[in-house]
Amino acid sequence: MKHVEVEWRYPAQKGECLYCAESGKTIRDFVGELAQGLEAESVKVTFTENPSTRTDTSPLLLINDTPLEEVLEGETIVTGGCPTCTPAIGKKVRFLRTLHYRDKTYLEVPEKVVQQAIRKMADLE
Numbered sequence: 001m002k003h004v005e006v007e008w009r010y011p012a013q014k015g016e017c018l019y020c021a022e023s024g025k026t027i028r029d030f031v032g033e034l035a036q037g038l039e040a041e042s043v044k045v046t047f048t049e050n051p052s053t054r055t056d057t058s059p060l061l062l063i064n065d066t067p068l069e070e071v072l073e074g075e076t077i078v079t080g081g082c083p084t085c086t087p088a089i090g091k092k093v094r095f096l097r098t099l100h101y102r103d104k105t106y107l108e109v110p111e112k113v114v115q116q117a118i119r120k121m122a123d124l125e
Helices: 018-041 085-089 111-121
Strands: 002-011 043-052 060-063 075-079 096-101 104-106
Touching: 002 018, 002 111, 018 043, 018 111, 060 111
Parallel strands: 002 043
Antiparallel strands: 002 060, 075 096, 096 104
């Protein structure tokens, strides 16, 4: 059985970043559903959420320790500081990571993109 590990790493905060919290919940939910479906294809998918000790960086989705954008051969677009994290932690978050993949730019991580990355890491695509 193949194993794919999905990790949502986000800045540890004093307050709550709405973007980080909502994205983590959404990813957790759809990775859980996807994991059930992939068991039939002999793939075990696990999900972990880990607060980063660095509070000045943006959230990161890792698939088997590889950033999502690298798994899919997309690219990271770096924009200005996160307007939600910055006030929550009391200092400027230097950048907000977005994904540019197949001529589209995503601020939130879409389920279909994560599914493609998981399937690729499990050698199903």
